[in-house]
Amino acid sequence: MGQEDETTRKGPWTEHEDFQLVFYVHMFGDRRWDFIAKVSGLKRTGKSCRLRWVNYLNPGLKRGKLSPHEERLVLELHSKFGNRWSKIARKLPGRTDNEIKNYWRTHMRKIAQEKKKSTTSASSSLSSSLSQCSSSSSRCTTVASMPMIETKERSFYDTGGVDQKITNMKGKNNNNFKSGTTRVSDSSDGYYWMDDIWNDLGLLEDDNIKPFFDPYSEIAPSLTWDNCLSTSWTMDDQEEFAENNFHLTSQHFSSELVD
DNA sequence: AAACCTGGCAACCGCGACAGT
DNA sequence: TACTGTCGCGGTTGCCAGGTT
Numbered sequence: 001m002g003q004e005d006e007t008t009r010k011g012p013w014t015e016h017e018d019f020q021l022v023f024y025v026h027m028f029g030d031r032r033w034d035f036i037a038k039v040s041g042l043k044r045t046g047k048s049c050r051l052r053w054v055n056y057l058n059p060g061l062k063r064g065k066l067s068p069h070e071e072r073l074v075l076e077l078h079s080k081f082g083n084r085w086s087k088i089a090r091k092l093p094g095r096t097d098n099e100i101k102n103y104w105r106t107h108m109r110k111i112a113q114e115k116k117k118s119t120t121s122a123s124s125s126l127s128s129s130l131s132q133c134s135s136s137s138s139r140c141t142t143v144a145s146m147p148m149i150e151t152k153e154r155s156f157y158d159t160g161g162v163d164q165k166i167t168n169m170k171g172k173n174n175n176n177f178k179s180g181t182t183r184v185s186d187s188s189d190g191y192y193w194m195d196d197i198w199n200d201l202g203l204l205e206d207d208n209i210k211p212f213f214d215p216y217s218e219i220a221p222s223l224t225w226d227n228c229l230s231t232s233w234t235m236d237d238q239e240e241f242a243e244n245n246f247h248l249t250s251q252h253f254s255s256e257l258v259d
Numbered sequence: 260a261a262a263c264c265t266g267g268c269a270a271c272c273g274c275g276a277c278a279g280t
Numbered sequence: 281t282a283c284t285g286t287c288g289c290g291g292t293t294g295c296c297a298g299g300t301t
Contacts, residue, residue, distance in 0.1 A: 011294095011295095012295090031286095031287090033286075033287075034285075034286065034287090046286075046287085047286090047287080047288095050286095050288080051286075054288090083290065083291090084290085085289075085290065086289060086290085088287075097288095097289070098290095099289080101290075101291085105286085202288085
């Protein structure tokens with residue numbers, strides 16, 4: 001624990017860091033985050049590495065806006081599970097809890113605003129109609145409590161929900177990265193795609209992570225994923241390997257990415 | 260054109276759960 | 281059992297681009 005010190009980096013991840021993290025995750029798997037943080041030479045906490053992987057670098061992630069179907073599912077699941085974002089996320093393959101959480105927040109804010117707007121604008125007429133039906137309270141109560149849902153549905157689908165890769169492309173470039181077939185900073189046109197990383201690393205052929213890693217063969221051709229995955233490839237081996245090869249890999253990354 | 264506002268998202272933080280010793 | 285390390289979760293914050301005034 002407590003691996004955080006004054007040299008620990010915080011804030012936005014750089015392209016170089018992403019490369020490095022992807023490399024080491026494929027090396028050692030997406031567990032043992034503290035270990036990965038340590039051997040990778042990244043000045044990040046294991047926690048930060050995990051978050052970056054889970055929310056951004058994981059190749060299984062979908063990019064772009066939630067589809068109407070996903071949005072509906074989020075609504076359904078939220079009514080069922082509440083703010084159990086990870087639980088909800090598990091039902092939406094390729095979506096992260098963070099993404100859903102963010103979506104929900106934005107969504108709820110929108111609804112709250114719409115509701116506020118509609119209640120203020122309609123308050124006069126509403127108050128008169130409410131007073132009218134005070135005698136048949138059950139029905140009126142239902143109606144009064146339902147607009148939330150109705151507004152929800154409406155605002156929701158009005159936003160479109162189409163895959164907006166293109167819109168997102170020209171969209172924001174927060175901290176170098178924005179999702180939507182995510183584009184990250186800095187290539188010929190000033191950006192590079194997250195997919196480029198995977199292409200560069202030869203990892204994009206499948207949705208699943210493959211035990212295959214091209215650049216690595218340049219670094220340590222004698223060791224293959226079979227080695228890594230075989231039962232004889234123990235954690236000690238990993239650590240020893242990391243010790244012995246760290247300088248080499250750092251060098252590789254810097255030469256690869258500096259220009 | 261500049262200032263301000265808003266939406267969207269990445270990342271951090273604190274805490275609890277769990278496993279290993 | 282107590283302690284320690286690690287991971288995962290939910291809440292929150294901060295940043296930035298685009299829109300509006």
